[in-house]
Amino acid sequence: MNWSCPMVQNRNEKQWQLDTRRIGDDLLELSCAGRWCLDQDLPTAVVILAEMGDNLRRLSFNTAQLSAWDTRFLAFLRALLTLCDEHGVSIDQGGLPTGVRHLLAMAAAVPEQKVARRRSGKQNLLFRVGMATIEFFRGAPEMLSFLGEITLSFGRLIRGRARFRWSDLWWEIEEVGPRALVIVSVISFLVGLILAYLGADQLRLVGAQIFIAGRTGAAFAAQLGTMQVNEEIDAFKTLGISPVDFLVLPRMLALMLMVPLLTLYAGFVGMLAGLLVSTTIFDIGMFEYYTETLRALQLKHFLVGLSKGSVYGAMVAYAGCLRGMQCGRSAESVGEAATSAVVTGILLITISASLMTIIFYRLGI
Numbered sequence: 113m114n115w116s117c118p119m120v121q122n123r124n125e126k127q128w129q130l131d132t133r134r135i136g137d138d139l140l141e142l143s144c145a146g147r148w149c150l151d152q153d154l155p156t157a158v159v160i161l162a163e164m165g166d167n168l169r170r171l172s173f174n175t176a177q178l179s180a181w182d183t184r185f186l187a188f189l190r191a192l193l194t195l196c197d198e199h200g201v202s203i204d205q206g207g208l209p210t211g212v213r214h215l216l217a218m219a220a221a222v223p224e225q226k227v228a229r230r231r232s233g234k235q236n237l238l239f240r241v242g243m244a245t246i247e248f249f250r251g252a253p254e255m256l257s258f259l260g261e262i263t264l265s266f267g268r269l270i271r272g273r274a275r276f277r278w279s280d281l282w283w284e285i286e287e288v289g290p291r292a293l294v295i296v297s298v299i300s301f302l303v304g305l306i307l308a309y310l311g312a313d314q315l316r317l318v319g320a321q322i323f324i325a326g327r328t329g330a331a332f333a334a335q336l337g338t339m340q341v342n343e344e345i346d347a348f349k350t351l352g353i354s355p356v357d358f359l360v361l362p363r364m365l366a367l368m369l370m371v372p373l374l375t376l377y378a379g380f381v382g383m384l385a386g387l388l389v390s391t392t393i394f395d396i397g398m399f400e401y402y403t404e405t406l407r408a409l410q411l412k413h414f415l416v417g418l419s420k421g422s423v424y425g426a427m428v429a430y431a432g433c434l435r436g437m438q439c440g441r442s443a444e445s446v447g448e449a450a451t452s453a454v455v456t457g458i459l460l461i462t463i464s465a466s467l468m469t470i471i472f473y474r475l476g477i
Contacts, residue, residue: 145177304385333453336436371425
């Protein structure tokens with residue numbers, strides 16, 4: 113059986129030709145010759161398979177006379193292989209060009225994009241708790257591995273071998289510091305008002321780290337997640353540049369430096385809110401409020417606030433960068449990474465706050 117197209121002007125060969133030859137009872141050889149390109153009106157795989165008969169069990173190729181091919185030839189073969197697989201026909205690709213075989217193998221190896229499909233059906237609470245527990249224990253080794261990479265990156269920083277741009281560090285400091293003053297001011301002032309109305313004797317330093325956990329952690333996750341989608345992180349690895357050094361380290365340093373300062377600023381704003389309530393509602397003099405505040409505050413309060421601020425800043429940066437580096441290859445994955453970064457950041461802050469509180473209590477601080 114023969115399929116072919118007519119001669120084309122200014123060419124000395126047929127544009128394409130397809131011959132079939134039976135070998136035995138169940139083997140069919142397809143001989144592809146000429147040009148199999150996008151500008152050709154090629155036959156469809158369905159028509160060819162229909163002409164082959166029902167007793168076909170094996171299929172092979174002969175492309176010795178194939179002069180040129182492009183993605184049109186690959187699409188034809190891909191459709192033909194799919195139909196053969198559905199009909200139980202085994203394929204011998206040994207007669208195809210090496211490049212064609214490699215591209216077909218790559219096309220077959222692409223995993224299914226599961227993120228595009230929504231989960232269907234309702235799941236009970238016990239099932240969701242169980243799945244969350246399983247995911248946590250599955251992700252624990254990866255979290256520890258990422259923590260180890262960050263530790264090694266800090267070691268390279270101390271030795272002067274970390275590769276990142278100092279301009280990126282200053283940009284991150286501006287992003288997590290001055291640009292966070294508005295939200296820190298508003299929330300700290302409101303917290304100060306609440307504490308004063310609830311009858312707190314004195315307003316001590318109010319940590320600002322919780323307030324920026326959502327803002328900064330989600331931003332880090334979205335930034336790194338977008339770079340993951342655009343394969344920029346893969347490009348760093350290809351160039352031999354550590355993504356942890358270049359992307360994670362500046363963000364960690366920026367938050368560890370700026371959160372303690374934001375903590376002091378938040379405490380100052382909170383005390384101003386307490387002053388406002390005390391002088392306007394409870395008829396306490398400004399000088400009296402100032403004197404009692406100085407009497408209540410001690411140096412250890414500042415030191416504890418600064419130390420907790422540094423730890424909490426590291427937790428927020430760690431959570432945001434971890435989820436960003438774990439992001440998938442779709443826009444939906446970026447949103448999930450940002451959400452997960454907020455949840456993970458708050459969880460880590462809660463755990464570290466509990467541990468540090470116990471430690472300071474044991475030390476009598």
